[in-house]
Amino acid sequence: MNYIALKMLYGDRTKYLMLLCGLSFSVMLTVQQGSIFWGLMRWSHAGITNVNAPVWVTDPNINQVEEVKPLADTAVTRVRSVAGVDWAVPLYKGVLRARLADGNYQQISLVGLDAATLLGRPAIVREGRIENLRAPDAVALDQWAVDRLGGPQKIQLGTVFEINDHKAIVAAIVHTQKSFQNIPFVYTTYERALTYSPRERRKLSYIVAKPVAGVTPEQLARRIAAETGLGAFTAEEFGWKTIVWMLKNTGIGVNFGTTILLGFIVGMAIAGLTFYLFTVENLKQFGALKAMGTGTGMLARMILLQSFTVGLTGYGIGVGLATLFGWMTARGGTLPFVETWPLLALVFVALLGICALASMISIRKLAKLEPAIVFRG
């Protein structure tokens, strides 16, 4: 009977294609928008992921990574005194203006690393050596900064420009994740970052730390918070804190959520309705099968098989198209597109739910179907 069910499904080619288009489009839109949304959320805490540190120590009232609330310089030694700290170093983070030789200005996100250890340095160095940051006026630009400041033709190792009227020499080009604000990252030493930054009473943006072996980042963060009264989070916690703040304060969640939900509902409604019509138009055939001795249970299994077959095919096509879109448009990280398995699983489960619902409506119709319908010419 499975064979007959599938033949019936594929036999009505127009409706089958309509069903497939509706489901594929809906899945594609949902996955694509969901992946862009999640990509943006990942960008929102790029300031954390681009600094490879397991624990972040902050002002206790911090909301998100870009909202810097400077600490007292003594905070570093207080953190270092907490049991379980392997290392703790100061980190500067601030948005400044870079000025090029041609007079153009560009906003940059300046990150100041501890000069002795360079802890928190980016993982990928494309050109030069990160250790060269210790040289006078040395800075490292990320790939976005290179593009923004004039491109690889203008910005090379040794290129000189200004940050807040101070000289800066490109000593390395590194690879980072783009930020939500789309402001490129420039790395230098902590002390030099303080000279670039405007005059302020407090300049210590963050302290980044690492636990000793046997202590988890979570345990260390709890200890630091308890013993110093400062804010202390694992990188993951701080990332989520930033994401939640973005969702609450930017409206991006509602925006994307509406698009995703509407795409899903419209697509699924089309698919559900088409599937129901498919069943209704085949009532005579189902009636004949029922008259010939096919039980309602068997007909229900046939409907479920048809529904889930078209559902899974639509899911595959939709995910494939969304992935292709992501691959084509988001290569190199220029667009936010992060396709995660929880999103795919969520869409899959929702799709199964819709298939089941559409099936139930059709099965209900078939359960009530009198096979005597086939005797009415």
Add this chain to the structure above:
Amino acid sequence: MATVETTQANGDTPAAVRVRGVYKGFGEGQTRIPVLKGVDLDVALGEILLLAGPSGSGKTTLLSVIAGILDSDGGALNVLGSSIPELSPDAKTRFRKQNLGFIFQQYNLLPPLTAAENAAVPLIIRGLPRSQAIARATEVLHQVGLGDRIDFLPAKLSGGQQQRVAIARALVGEPRLILCDEPTANLDGESGRKAMELLRRIGNRPDRAMIVVTHDSRIFEFADRIAHMEDGRIEHVKQNHGRDHS
């Protein structure tokens, strides 16, 4: 055609269908319309009985009640030794699957299935593996003269050919009772005649009964008996002495 009055099946042959005082109506309360008003009818094994009568006389309803796809409101109905009103819905479904063959006015072939696949449907419903079912259906299609059309879709077949596929489908499961609803209504005179000849030739067996609902007087000659229905009752049943029962 020579016919004489007779009310019962031949007493020497076992009854395939025994209908006694069957009632059936549609609707509720004051809008209720009685369709069968105490029908009595016997059909013997080996017999082809034509059920004739004007539209609305209850022929198709009686056929549906005999098939167990409509429940009667009262009376006794025994088909192939089973009391149909006493069977549960599932048991009725199983009974139809094992014992009945159907030929519908609109053929009701499944459009995406080939002739062989359509003819194999009753065997597939019974759970026979598809390859075996199609092999058996192909044999029957050869018997009905469609051996060269086994892979054709219904849309590529003429009305007469589609009806022959429907006949093959009705016969493939070796049912003991075949129920036909206006099998020639959508066919021209010649095709209808050929379909009935075929049904009589390869479908009629001593251990099988056939009930054919029809308006078509041109096929009366293929019946052993003709029951005439009028206003929900069997008015009379005539033996067709023009048939050779040898």
